[in-house]
Amino acid sequence: MSLRKRKETPLMNAAMRIRRENYIAHRKRVRFVHSLVDSTEPRVPPRSLADIDMLLVDASCYQQRTRDNVRMLLNLARTMRTRGRLDTRSCPNLESTSMQPTMLIHLKRLDKANIKLGKRILFAQLFGKSLCHGCAPTPYSSLVLSPSYQRRPESDSKLCLSVYSAVHEGKDEKEIFSKYAGWDLEMPDDKIELTRLLRPRIVLHFGSVDGRPLGVVVFQLYTEAAPLIVLELIRQCMSHKPHKFSVRRIFPTLWMDCYLQGNKTPLKGPIEFDTRVIDHGRQGYVLSCAKDYCLNGFPGAILNFTISFKPLRVLNGKRVGFGRVLRGARIIHSMELYGTRNGKMSKRVIVTHCDVL
Structure with missing residues (x-):
């Protein structure tokens, strides 16, 4: 079937012309219209793009992390050294293990022993002279001895203890041998041999x-x-x-x-x-x-x-x-x-x- 073309009437032409003019006017109005909302792309400054402000924060965080790691290593080393005893306030106070005070006491005892020995020697010499000249001997208690020896300085106190002070450190010989009075024991007369026996x-x-x-x-x-x-x-x-x-x-x-x-x-x-x-x-x-x-x-x-x-x-x-x-x-x-x-x-x-x- 063939469609017959509709005949264009003057009224239809006028309507089409008016529609075209309205469309052209609408296009002109739309061309110059602008939105009230800013739809442009935001402008980001280069400083924010490079994140320069965060460099200082990152550096401070890195330094703090380094300090924390060093503190952790120090605590770990202290724990290994003290075997876990970190609270030093609850631990007993460490006493000095130096032998210098004890050696000084032994030196004083040695000086007194030397003075007594010197008195005995001097008494023996005076007693021998008095016997030769027929005079009465000088009593032992009245002797005054001024030792001519020089005492060792404090720096030499680390030397080994003398034999005499080693024997007389704890008890006297009489007190040690008193409990063996009922036994037939032969004790050496020499001081060195006695020291080897007792000490x-x-x-x-x-x-x-x-x-x-x-x-x-x-x-x-x-x-x-x-x-x-x-x-x-x-x-x-x-x-x-x-x-x-x-x-x-x-x-x-x-x-x-x-x-x-x-x-x-x-x-x-x-x-x-x-x-x-x-x-x-x-x-x-x-x-x-x-x-x-x-x-x-x-x-x-x-x-x-x-x-x-x-x-x-x-x-x-x-x-x-x-x-x-x-x-x-x-x-x-x-x-x-x-x-x-x-x-x-x-x-x-x-x-x-x-x-x-």
Whole structure:
């Protein structure tokens, strides 16, 4: 089918013309219209794009983080050094382990002993002269001696103690030998031999399992404190049997536990002891054993003794002190780092050599 074209009438032409004119007018109005809202892109300054203001904040944050890391490392090192004891206010005050005050006391005693010896020599000389001339001897108490010797300066106080002060440190000879009055004992007359008998000294060489030596420690023993224990130590050291000694446990700030496998007969039953010879609260690095072991015998006849790291006044009357460290206190103090709270050692310590001075 073919569609017939509609005939255009003048009215339709006029309507189309009016519509076209209205459209043209509308386009003109739309062309010059502008919005009340700013739709342009925001202008960002280059300073904000580069984030220059945040550089200072980032630098301060980096410095603060570095300070926190350094503080954390310092706290970690302190924890490793103190084994977790960070609160120093609750810990006991560390007492000085210097032997200088004790040595000064021994020097004063030595001076007094020298003065007495000089008086005796002077009295002997005057007594001999008086006998030769037939005069009455001068009484010993009236002698006044002005010693001509010069006292050693304070800087020399670190030298070893004299033989005389070592013998007369704890008790007098008469008090020591009074309990042996009923026994037929032959005591040496020489002062040096008497010192070797009452104050023997042993040497122990400590080392680690890997073969690295730790140092040499000199111990001075007290015979009147526990004669059988001192005799057992001297016997093993004279036989050069370092394998008999062993360090089992180390308790920091307390003591190190040692064992000695000796003869079973003398240590099997009660032994003689005296708890008043050494004062545990006066000095550290004291060799001691339990009082119950001396009363009832050592378990398995194995000598169990300890070496303290500091003065322990609470041990007076409870443990028998029979020796102390004369030289090498720093070596004993360094072995304290190998211990833990439960006594287990982080590195095994052994005795490589032993001897008697």
